[in-house]
Amino acid sequence: METYTLSVSPDFAPEYLSGWFIFNTWLQKSLETPFHLEIYDDFEAQRRDIQLDKIDLIYANSYDAAMLVREKGFQAVARPAHVSDETVIAVANSSNFDSVDDLVPWCRVASTHDPDVHMMGMIMLESADLDSSNVVVTSAQTYVLVAKYLLNGDADVGFFLKDSFQDLSDLIRSQMRVLVESQIGVIHHTLLAGPKVQHLVPEMLDRLLLMQNTTKGKDVLDSMQMTGWLKMEGEDTDFMIDLIDTLME
Amino acid sequence: MFITYHDGASREITIVDREVPYPDGKLIVSRTDISGVITHANQAFVEMSGYSLDELIGTNHYILRHPDMPAAAFGDLWDTIKSGKKWHGYVKNLRKDGAYYWVKATVIPNIRNGELTGYTSVRRKPSRSKVVACTLLYAQMNMDVQS
Structure with missing residues (x-):
């Protein structure tokens, strides 16, 4: 069975990253699919691997998310509830x-x-x-x-x-x-699935949305300092891209 | 005073010569349909405009138009976004209470499956030098139209 690669935007402090290792374990068990968590120290190295199609699932800031959807065929899956990037x-x-x-x-x-x-x-x-x-x-x-x-x-x-x-x-x-x-409230990180894992999205989304309702899932969310996930509808993704386009000079 | 919009609608507005400073760090975000009717507004929009969210949604964006804004400025906006391009400009907006606030506005067309479905607009704090320059420019444009 192919092992897919999960990655996280390099803007997180190390204490947040430990939660993502726990999430990766939870994800693999939930989907019965092997994932490897690849951590990057800087954006350049991560972007190089994105261009080489080495990343399949990524928790990205909205600027990178817009690029991933438009240029690399990624699909926005979910975003953290009650959290925005300021x-x-x-x-x-x-x-x-x-x-x-x-x-x-x-x-x-x-x-x-x-x-x-x-x-x-x-x-x-x-x-x-x-x-x-x-x-x-x-x-x-x-x-x-x-x-x-x-x-x-x-x-x-x-x-x-x-x-x-x-x-x-x-x-x-x-x-x-x-x-x-800043007090913007509408810019946030997003979990995105690349072309190779989009067949997993329906089950992944079901599991993500139910995480907060289970003890184990809630523990994982706590370790990521999150309270839950919200589904990214197609219009949410389009709005995110429009917003980034509006802000870019 | 009465103000008449391009679609023939008109209403009585109150004008108060008082500027409400644009707060640091905030962005006003809104979306409209293709005719300019507001479909989405964030909290900063509610706070700066003085309207409630319920009052904004379903209302044409032109209720924010201050009479000091020359029609040509909005003509340029619509010509630009209808051609599929992004528009930037400095705008003096009218609040519900008659006071005003200046913004640096950016508007882009929303394209879905190749079709124009509406517009997204983000407004941010302008510099004072741009506000002073645009105040003079718009006053001159209005005088040119009247003469």
């Missing part, structure tokens, strides 16, 4: 900036390769007449490194996925201030 723009406590509108051209931005967060961060800078032509962006592999750029004085502002910002250690987070936090 972006935080933070500065070091010692910063002279008190609001986004205080920021000036050529300010230094530390950002990861997380496309949703980078896009939303740049959108929130627009009100200060800042865009990619007049800021200096430094790319970091992780949100911890974004924080280090700020605390070492190597960047003026940093973009964070809100959940990842909150997962930073108290010591690091206490040395930063939030300038602005």
Whole structure:
């Protein structure tokens, strides 16, 4: 029997990833189908493997999800209930900036390769007449490194996925201030099935939607810090893609 | 004052010279059918427009049109999105209470199975320099139309 590959967007802190290993075990038992969980440290490596059709099932941010549906024939299956992806723009406590509108051209931005967060961060800078032509962006592999750029004085502002910002250690987070936090509510991660596993989608969806009703399933969800799954209807997927198209410059 | 829309509908509106600042971090998201009737609105839309969700759904998007907005700006919007392209622009919106708020708006056509089914619009906080520039530009456009 063929072993399929499950992967997760690299924007999660390690403590979240342990839950995905538990989910992978649950998924294999539920579907009686072997899955291997492939974890990536950075978006580039994961995208290379997506292009090589090495990933069959993926929990992706909505920016990547739109690409996977349009370009790689993936089908959106489900999304986490009561969860949305929000972006935080933070500065070091010692910063002279008190609001986004205080920021000036050529300010230094530390950002990861997380496309949703980078896009939303740049959108929130627009009100200060800042865009990619007049800021200096430094790319970091992780949100911890974004924080280090700020605390070492190597960047003026940093973009964070809100959940990842909150997962930073108290010591690091206490040395930063939030300038602005997005309140969008309609951008979220999505579980998507590639062409090789779409025959599994009906049963997978049934199992996912029932997870919260079983003790075992609820334990798995708890380990992923989720409360349940919601079905992604075709129109939900189209809306997600339209939204990303609207936000992309 | 009375305002008349392109479809012949008209209504009495109250105009109050008070700007409601666009809040940091929020995005107004809405969808309409092909004639501009609102089919989806998020909480930020409800908060900024001053209308309830029930009042917004099923109503034409033009209820937000402020009389200071030149007709040519909306003509450009409709010409662009009807041709299948994305439109960007700065818009002064009218609230239910007569006050106004400025947005940077982006609108895209929704294509399903090759057919246009509606439009998605996202509005975000504009910079003050763009608001000042557009205030002057739109005033000039309105004067040009009247002269």
